[in-house]
Amino acid sequence: DAGVIQSPRHEVTEMGQEVTLRCKPISGHNSLFWYRQTMMRGLELLIYFNNNVPIDDSGMPEDRFSAKMPNASFSTLKIQPSEPRDSAVYFCASSSGQGLSEQYFGPGTRLTVT
Amino acid sequence: EDKVVQSPLSLVVHEGDTVTLNCSYEVTNFRSLLWYKQEKKAPTFLFMLTSSGIEKKSGRLSSILDKKELFSILNITATQTGDSAIYLCAVVASNYQLIWGAGTKLIIKP
Numbered sequence: 001d002a003g004v005i006q007s008p009r010h011e012v013t014e015m016g017q018e019v020t021l022r023c024k025p026i027s028g029h030n031s032l033f034w035y036r037q038t039m040m041r042g043l044e045l046l047i048y049f050n051n052n053v054p055i056d057d058s059g060m061p062e063d064r065f066s067a068k069m070p071n072a073s074f075s076t077l078k079i080q081p082s083e084p085r086d087s088a089v090y091f092c093a094s095s096s097g098q099g100l101s102e103q104y105f106g107p108g109t110r111l112t113v114t
Numbered sequence: 115e116d117k118v119v120q121s122p123l124s125l126v127v128h129e130g131d132t133v134t135l136n137c138s139y140e141v142t143n144f145r146s147l148l149w150y151k152q153e154k155k156a157p158t159f160l161f162m163l164t165s166s167g168i169e170k171k172s173g174r175l176s177s178i179l180d181k182k183e184l185f186s187i188l189n190i191t192a193t194q195t196g197d198s199a200i201y202l203c204a205v206v207a208s209n210y211q212l213i214w215g216a217g218t219k220l221i222i223k224p
């Protein structure tokens with residue numbers, strides 16, 4: 001199994017630009033999670049999908065952030081417009097069993113907004 | 115408010131030492147407790163604990179859960195430099211929510 005796949009691995013962009021992060025979960029997993037990790041705030045859950053449906057997006061910082069899961073094998077996290085304070089590592093994780101089981105993390109996308 | 119507290123926040127030991135990392139929690143509707151290891155990349159899964167008193171073991175790592183006292187420990191024996199990492203504890207509450215601790219940064223000196 002290839003594990004959770006994320007792209008790009010690194011992204012450097014200027015403030016105001018649109019950023020799209022991509023995730024392919026492990027095949028057969030029905031739950032997908034987007035996290036943001038910073039030194040100051042640790043791991044923060046942004047949004048959780050179950051069977052492609054967003055269940056809880058209360059962790060999404062503001063309207064500049066949006067996430068979609070058009071099918072079971074693909075999800076995107078979009079930031080528009082990006083700001084320097086969005087700089088962080090963004091992880092995608094997937095799990096089976098409605099999120100009650102262990103989550104497997106992708107390698108993350110390191111985002112730097114200048 | 116649900117919370118997970120890990121201690122110590124950081125720990126420096128020498129190779130060969132044994133370490134014990136702590137994770138205490140206060141959550142409603144506890145389902146399970148997870149341990150992860152994070153080096154310079156994504157967290158990798160170590161253990162999932164759901165029942166009190168049953169030790170999970172993998173090589174030099176072991177973990178146990180106490181649901182009465184609301185804590186878990188992660189033990190690493192005969193530590194090696196490759197064990198240097200941040201160890202994260204998370205609790206699954208309600209139907210999916212994963213509540214993360216701040217992590218313990220472990221440094222193993224040769």
